[in-house]
Each structure stands twice: as C-alpha cells, then as structure tokens.
Amino acid sequence: MKPMYLPAVEDNPQAKGAYADLIAAVRGAGQVVPQIWHLFAYKPDVTIHLERLTHEIMRGPSPLSAGFRELIASLTSSRNRTPFCATTHAAATAELLGDRALVEAVMHDPATAPVSLAEKELLRFVEKVNGEFWAIGPADFERLAGVGWNDEAIHDAISVCALFNFYNRWVSTTGVCQMPEAGVASSGKRIAQTGYLRTDVARSAEK
Template identity: 30%
Template sequence: MAHIKLTNEELPGIIGLLNHRPETAKPLLDLAETLLRGTSTLTSGEREIIAASVSYWNDCHFCHTSHAAAAAAHLNLGLPLIDDIKAGLPETPISAKMRALLNIAHQVQRGGKNVSLEDVDAARNQGATDDEIHDTVLIAAAFCMYNRYVDGLGTWAPQANEDYIEMGERMAHVGYGKF
C-alpha cells in the first residue's frame, strides 16, 4: 500500500503513480521515451542498462527490475541479466566504453559533483562521444528522480524477476507512451 491513496492501488511502482496523476505522467513518460528509446548512438539496451544500474544503486527494486527486464528484451539476453546488473555485469559482455559510462552514471547517482574530468576523460578514451556522456548523465539524473518518486511514495513492487518479463517486453518494444 502506497503512502497516499492512489486511484488504482493494484498498479505497482511508478505505474500506479502515473495512473493517479495523468497530468504529470505525460511529461515523465515523454522524458523516459526520449532518454531510453530516442535517437542516440547508445542502443536502447545500453541505455536501459544505465537506468537499471542507477535504480539498483538507489535500491529501487521496481525501477531496477523493470528496466533490467527491458534491457534483457532489447538485447535478447534473458532474465539472468537482471541479477547480472546487480553484480556489476561480470557475465554480460559490454564494451570498455559502456563500463566507463556506467562509472559516470554511478558518480551521478552518488551526487552530480562526484563526476570528475578524469571520469569523463576515461569515457572519451574508450570512444564515448560528448553526446553519449551527456545522455548518460541525464539518464542517471532522471532515474534518481524516478527512483525517489517511486520509493518516496512507498509504492509496492512484485519481487520475482519473472513478474517483470511482460513489462520489460512492453517497455522495449512498445515504449513509454502510455501505461
């Protein structure tokens, strides 16, 4: 049960919050659509990994698991990706550039001023463009907000990874236009 009375108490995580306040849902969904599925040289799967990683570091189970499931759907990697993200991706082959971008995302999650020029240079040295660095910082910052929105209002979330398969598929292949 959320900390406030929602229009539909059966909807988990951010879905219940978006349903409750459609006027704020639209810009939040538009932002997610742009950040995670819009034009970028980072794949949607890579961007979902950033969102899922930040959400895990913020201890937001709903956002971590739903976005990891979306990453798994984009990358055809299956549910083991959800737990691999929690472990720092030891089993998932990702590029050195992606690891450097995840480091930047982690610094943003800890606090924006934790991102150093050395972090940015390390990402550039692995081939990251300024736009990819920009998008990584914005995804990380946005997901800190989304995580605090979901957890700050005490929403409920299914616990099992399997409960997120359909949601992840929908996020990956339909998008964020409507929940």
C-alpha cells in the first residue's frame, strides 16, 4: 500500500497503547496493517473516546440492528467515495446479515434493493442526511413515521451517518489506503465479531 500523507503518524516511534501493540503484532505476523490503526495510535488519549463513541453508536442498544447500522455506514462511505471504509464495513455488514448480494444491492441503489419499504425509506433519508442535509424538514420525519420508524431509530440512523462522515474525511484526507481483499475480509470479520473497543478490551486483559 502507498504511505499515508502524514509520515509522523504512520511511522510514529513513540506510539503506545492497544493500537500500537496491534500494529506490532500484525506486522510481526507478516499481515497488512489497516492504516486507520495509525490514526488511533497517534493520540490514544483522544482516540479512546472515539472508540467508545463508535462502539456505542454501532453496537449499543438501538431499534436498528448492528447489521443495519453497518449497512448505513457502508452506504454513507460508498456515497462519500471512501473505499477503505466502504469495503471494510460492507464486509462487516455481510458477516452480520449473511447476505453479501443484499449489501451490494443497497450500495448500488437502496430504492431497488431487496429490503422492506420501511428500510428503503430510512436509507433514502440517510442519503439525504449525507447529501442535502440542509434541506431536511418536518415532512421527512412524517414520511419515516408513516412507515413505522420511531424517533430513536431515526436519531440512531442520523448518528451512524454523521459518525461515518467524520471517519470518511479522517481517513481520506490522511491518505489511508484501501486494503487488499484478504485484509478487507479479515477486518470485516473482526468488526462483526468484536465491535470497536480495542483499547478497553486490551486494558481488561491486562488486569
């Protein structure tokens, strides 16, 4: 893979913590390191809060399943032309939903994908949140309520889309590269199985 745009982040000799340990372990095994790990390792006192926020939004209690939240992340990242996030989270979605073809269909066009009417409407709304968010108004919420979505579900869908707008810009502007197919598959499986709390899990293991 090409180097990131910030050498001091990718080649940080003072990196410490769970992500620095992960990077060393994966490199030692001769495997591809997801470059986003360098971003998490660079300022761990900051990024631990991002880890926890991400885990709560993506895996905390919600009317939306973990698989559907990953689907929103995949769609958002695809529309924002962020291959690293789009491919990784599409792989995680496929693991959770057990249907790769459905994931690809949604990323191509939610309106024609084999999902329920309610899911189509929520995904349509997510695309508006991701794009013309300034044009959202009461009519959008009435339309969602009309197909059965409550305020919590709508809030959580907005939160996932907003979170991945951050991630998409964070990785794209620092030069994080899309991983090879094997790396995408392993990362997707890891996210599906364990979520996002790398640092807290590592600290618990040390106790």
